[in-house]
Amino acid sequence: MFVLSINLIPALQSAEVYFSVAKTDIFFDNNAINRTTFMRNILTFSMVIGVGIAILWQENQHVVAAAEFEKNNAALGKYFSPEVKKEVEKAGLGVTALEPRAMPIAVLFTDIEGFTEIAEPMQSRDVLGLLSEYQSLMVSAIFDHRGTVDKFIGDAVMANFGTPQSHGNDAQNAFDCAVSMHRKLAIWNERRIKAGLPEIKHRAGIHYGDCVVGNVGNEQRLEYSVIGDTVNVASRICSLCKDVDTNFIITSELAKRITHREFSKELRKQSIRGKRKKIDLVKIYLS
Numbered sequence: 001m002f003v004l005s006i007n008l009i010p011a012l013q014s015a016e017v018y019f020s021v022a023k024t025d026i027f028f029d030n031n032a033i034n035r036t037t038f039m040r041n042i043l044t045f046s047m048v049i050g051v052g053i054a055i056l057w058q059e060n061q062h063v064v065a066a067a068e069f070e071k072n073n074a075a076l077g078k079y080f081s082p083e084v085k086k087e088v089e090k091a092g093l094g095v096t097a098l099e100p101r102a103m104p105i106a107v108l109f110t111d112i113e114g115f116t117e118i119a120e121p122m123q124s125r126d127v128l129g130l131l132s133e134y135q136s137l138m139v140s141a142i143f144d145h146r147g148t149v150d151k152f153i154g155d156a157v158m159a160n161f162g163t164p165q166s167h168g169n170d171a172q173n174a175f176d177c178a179v180s181m182h183r184k185l186a187i188w189n190e191r192r193i194k195a196g197l198p199e200i201k202h203r204a205g206i207h208y209g210d211c212v213v214g215n216v217g218n219e220q221r222l223e224y225s226v227i228g229d230t231v232n233v234a235s236r237i238c239s240l241c242k243d244v245d246t247n248f249i250i251t252s253e254l255a256k257r258i259t260h261r262e263f264s265k266e267l268r269k270q271s272i273r274g275k276r277k278k279i280d281l282v283k284i285y286l287s
Contacts, residue, residue, distance in 0.1 A: 099214050099215065100212055100213065100214030100215065100216070101212070101213060101214060102210060102211070102212050102213075103162065103163070103166070103210070103211065103213055104162065104166075104170075104208065104209060104210050104211075105160050105161060105162035105163055105166075105170060105208070105209075105211050105213065105226065105230070106160065106161040106162060106170050106171045106173070106174035106175075106206055106207070106208045106254060107150075107158070107159075107160050107161075107174075107206065107207055107208075107209075107211070107226060107230050107231050107234040108142075108147070108158070108159045108160070108161070108174050108177060108178060108204065108205070108206045108234060109156060109157070109158055109204065109205050109206075109234045109235050109238035110138060110156065110157045110178075110181060110202050110203065110204045110205075110238065111154075111155050111156040111157075111202060111203055111238060111239075112134060112155040112200060112201070112202050113200075113201040113202055113203055113242070113247070114201075115154070115155040118130075118198060118200070130200075131152075131155060133188070134155070134188075134200065134202075135152055135157060137181070137184045137185065137188055138157045138159075138181055138184075139157075140184065141177050141180040141181045141184055142157075142159045142177055144177070144180060145161070145173040145174070145176050145177035145180065146161065146167050146170075146173050147159045147160065147161045147173065147174065147177055148160050148161070148163045148164075148224075150224075150225055150226060151223075151225065156238075158231075158234075158235075159174075159177070160211070160213075160226050161173045161174040161177070163213050163226065164213070170208075171208050171254050171257035171258050172257070172258045172259070174206050174208075174254070175206065175250065175254065175258045175260060178204045178206060178248060178284075179260075179262070179286065181202075181204065182204075182247075182248070182286045185200065185201075185202060188200070201247065202247065203238050203239075203241035203242065203247050203248070204238060204241075204247065204248045204249075205234050205235070205236070205237035205238030205239075205240070205241065205248075205249050205250070206234060206237075206249075206250045206251070206254050207230050207233040207234040207237065207250070207251045207253060207254060208230070208251065208253045208254040208257060209228070209229065209230035209233070209253055210228060210230060211226040211227060211228035211230050211231060212226065212227045212228055213225075213226045213227075232274060232275075233251065233272060233275070233279070236272045236273050236274065236275070237249045237250075237251065237272065237281060239273075240270070240272070240281075244267065244283060246283040246284070246285065247286065248283070248284040248285075248286055249267075249281050249282065249283055249284070250281070250282050250284060251279060251280070251281055251282070252266075252279070252280035252281065252282065255282045260284070262284050262285060262286060263284075263285040264282050264283060264284050264285065265282070265283045265285075266280065266281075266282055266283075267280065267281040267282065267283055268280055
């Protein structure tokens with residue numbers, strides 16, 4: 001008896017598949033076999049090999065699919081809150097959620113007021129500790145409101161709302177997130193003041209508009225991010241806070257999509273660095 005053993009995927013401890021063919025069906029002597037029998041045996045042996053290869057390919061596809069799922073799962077977890085990640089998986093979007101596309105979203109920027117002066121007398125490890133605590137508070141608020149952490153730029157935090165898919169109330173989520181950030185910062189400052197540490201204040205700016213959203217870069221360095229004028233405006237109005245005596249500014253495009261109870265004041269036709277056209281803004285006063 002001639003036995004062909006095909007071990008499919010040793011790493012998966014898959015069962016070996018055995019095909020057995022009578023020895024005399026394959027190996028012959030010239031006195032006992034004719035051409036028809038020979039060709040039939042060759043065909044039988046070829047079918048055995050073909051089946052084995054097909055099974056091997058199928059098992060290999062399962063391994064590739066499992067590896068791809070884990071890779072995509074890790075990528076989604078890197079960018080999105082657990083809640084948003086579950087929504088993406090439930091919708092069956094997977095890694096397609098990271099593919100670049102144009103969509104309207106809310107973009108939020110924050111930065112620490114007077115950070116350079118605060119950090120100057122501090123040791124490097126203490127500066128890093130301060131930033132880590134601040135960023136943790138901001139990320140917590142972002143994830144609580146279905147936001148996506150885009151990036152940290154020094155003491156600045158950039159987040160967006162409505163990616164990888166809209167929740168229908170993205171502008172409101174962004175606004176509520178900024179209010180939550182302010183409250184978390186107030187509680188943190190209470191602890192800092194009791195410990196004899198200086199109070200930390202920050203600024204926030206939010207704009208709503210179209211962006212290109214998705215993975216940006218190449219295979220060596222991919223980064224999920226948003227690109228567009230909406231990002232630039234959000235960053236600029238965050239910086240503008242110090243010039244108009246407030247710590248929170250939103251654009252009229254965001255304001256008309258939300259409801260709130262905070263005291264506010266309209267700023268008509270404001271000049272924004274890098275923008276030729278003046279835009280309408282709203283100052284928000286948070287107590």
